[in-house]
Amino acid sequence: MFASSNDLLETIKQAAYEAGTLLREGYTQKGRIAFEQKGASDFVSYYDTTAENIIIDCISSAFPDIAFLGEESGLTPTDSEYTVIIDPLDGTSNFLHGVPHFSVSIAVTKGDELVIGVVYQPLLDEMLWASRGSGAFLNDTPLATPEPRPLTEMLVSTCLPYHAKGDCTTAISQLAALMPQVAGIRSPGSAALEIAYTSLGRFDAFWSQGAALDFWDIAAGIVIAREAGCTVTDLSGQENPAQWDSLLAAHPERHGQLLVCLRS
Structure with a gap:
């Protein structure tokens, strides 16, 4: 072709x-x-x-x-x-x-x-x-893989559900689990951009589960984050799930810690 x-x-x-x-x-x-x-x-x-x-x-x-x-x-x-x-x-x-x-x-x-x-x-x-x-x-x-920051210094991005679009209960639960652990959480409103920003270290991680993201919201960002050295999976730890119902992109040294925190 x-x-x-x-x-x-x-x-x-x-x-x-x-x-x-x-x-x-x-x-x-x-x-x-x-x-x-x-x-x-x-x-x-x-x-x-x-x-x-x-x-x-x-x-x-x-x-x-x-x-x-x-x-x-x-x-x-x-x-x-x-x-x-x-x-x-x-x-x-x-x-x-x-x-x-x-x-x-x-x-x-x-x-x-x-x-x-x-x-x-x-x-x-x-x-x-x-x-x-x-x-x-x-x-x-x-781009080189950004240096991993300690959890207490991390700025993390997410997408949140609004107006009955998504699972507010899950999002609030995960926010409550993560907020005491990190330096800040942001929800700027362009998932593709924020996932890609993990390749620059502008965000140390991106996660979403409560928001109802579609494949076109996340697909390009996944490729960029992975090629910059980040680990990208769903929240069950699958690298290539049949359906992306959740997502976590982070430095390999922090990905597991964040998974544990979000699953709690």
Whole structure:
């Protein structure tokens, strides 16, 4: 289908940049953007759908036989073993409220395996990306595994359930278990970006179980975090579960400690 996986990676990076350019321009319209509500705490705007169309058009023009799974367009199956997983605007609520924390998230699976992840923050012009076995990068800079901090110094990110979307009881229980152990917990509102930030050490870990995250919310971040040396599993410790009903990304030296704490 293509000469190398690098061809697909470079096309995906370009697609993320083009979609991000639209979002950066749209962000200046904050407070005046029309949107619809898909479900509890789940919004969609012109920018979500248009950004996804930009991504699909960019990639399919170079790889016409590839399959897509988009948050807005659903599954477009083909006979290809590669599927592009798209969240065109991860952090729509932030975007609509003028909070400058959102991202374009694109991943690729080959069969059942995650092989490419790209997360682009257009306001900062920061592109985090990784290809399985080739390391993780911030723009053109290769990333090394961040040094592990003690639990008492860790800044941890999570997604929380709101407005009946997810399991509030589980989220509150895990917060209560973790809050006395760490230096801080944040829920900024773009899971793809926050998982990817563990590759930079901006967050020492990311976890979620109570929030009802979809695969497109987490897929690209998983590839980037793993290629930067983080351990990523669900909260049962499975590296590749059939369904990602929970997630923990952390330095290998802290992953087990956090698992024990969250399970309690």
